[in-house]
Amino acid sequence: MKTISLIVPVYNEEATIEVFLNETFVFYNNSINKSKYLLEIVFINDGSKDSTLSLLIENFSKYNNIHIVDFSRNFGKENALFAGLSYAKGDIVIPIDVDLQDPLIVISEMLTKYEEGFDVVLAKRIDRNSDSFLKRISANLFYDLYNSLVDVKLESNVGDFRLMDKQVVEEILKLKENQLFMKGLFNWVGFKTTIVEYTREERIAGSTKFNFLKLFKLALDGITSFSNFPLKLFLYFGLIIAVFSIVFGLKIIIEKIFFGISEHGYASLITAITFIGSIQLIGIGILGEYIGRIFLEVKQRPKFIVKKYYTK
Numbered sequence: 001m002k003t004i005s006l007i008v009p010v011y012n013e014e015a016t017i018e019v020f021l022n023e024t025f026v027f028y029n030n031s032i033n034k035s036k037y038l039l040e041i042v043f044i045n046d047g048s049k050d051s052t053l054s055l056l057i058e059n060f061s062k063y064n065n066i067h068i069v070d071f072s073r074n075f076g077k078e079n080a081l082f083a084g085l086s087y088a089k090g091d092i093v094i095p096i097d098v099d100l101q102d103p104l105i106v107i108s109e110m111l112t113k114y115e116e117g118f119d120v121v122l123a124k125r126i127d128r129n130s131d132s133f134l135k136r137i138s139a140n141l142f143y144d145l146y147n148s149l150v151d152v153k154l155e156s157n158v159g160d161f162r163l164m165d166k167q168v169v170e171e172i173l174k175l176k177e178n179q180l181f182m183k184g185l186f187n188w189v190g191f192k193t194t195i196v197e198y199t200r201e202e203r204i205a206g207s208t209k210f211n212f213l214k215l216f217k218l219a220l221d222g223i224t225s226f227s228n229f230p231l232k233l234f235l236y237f238g239l240i241i242a243v244f245s246i247v248f249g250l251k252i253i254i255e256k257i258f259f260g261i262s263e264h265g266y267a268s269l270i271t272a273i274t275f276i277g278s279i280q281l282i283g284i285g286i287l288g289e290y291i292g293r294i295f296l297e298v299k300q301r302p303k304f305i306v307k308k309y310y311t312k
């Protein structure tokens, strides 16, 4: 007998919880071999301000296999996932969104692969038509940039929805950093991995909690967590600009000696000043980004605070 732990972070999800639970129990009863697999559901209430928690508690008293990790405030989905991993007791762990955008039926395919001996089964979105055009374009850009900078490549269009063996989860839990980019961490630990494909569904109810700014921040966190290339970039920029200015300087000296002082406009001067100025500002910005990360890491604050853990 093996236990499957579903990790479900929830933030203001009063509209989706009931449907999620109904669908999950129907799926478990009809599509999972119950003589092989038990099911537990670990909800992480990420500081919801609506009736999410009371709905969860209601269901917690109805069923034996529901656990609730109630955060003291909103810590974000990444931290909620990490908490979920540390509270899951299953032999198989699957993070899943409560809005059923990750279809439950994919779990059957994941289990087949698991039984074939894979430690990690990634769920890859082959059709993202339910996402906005901007979101798809920016996602592709992110994967291209990330994979060109980071050695341990991310599979594109794979979210947090995946199956992991307990051993994989234990390795992830050993990682000490508290600025989390879960997709990167899941990937970084390695293990025998395969992929199943699926079509991303529309949200069953409620609305997305991720606006463009939040996604941009996540992408930036992802890259700065796993690559220091942006820091080196400015060394290269600096070298190229230095060579360019030496050549340009020599040209002016030669012109002055052999042809007298030629007329130089302000336009080229201003362009050079603003160009180099902006490069410097970007450079300082990138330095700031990394120093900010170091600053937050050295404080060693916890990744999340649990107000109450509901379990039976």
Ligand code: UDP
Pocket: 008, 009, 010, 011, 012, 013, 046, 074, 075, 076, 077, 080, 096, 097, 098, 099, 101, 207, 208, 209, 210
């Ligand atoms: N979520 C969370 N904390 C947050 C934001 C989101 O726990 O600060 C949860 C949310 O309740 C949902 C999952 O993360 O279960 C995915 O969020 P959402 O559907 O809004 O993201 P999208 O699918 O639009 O990327």
Ligand code: MG
Pocket: 097, 099, 101, 203, 208
């Ligand atoms: Mg969603």
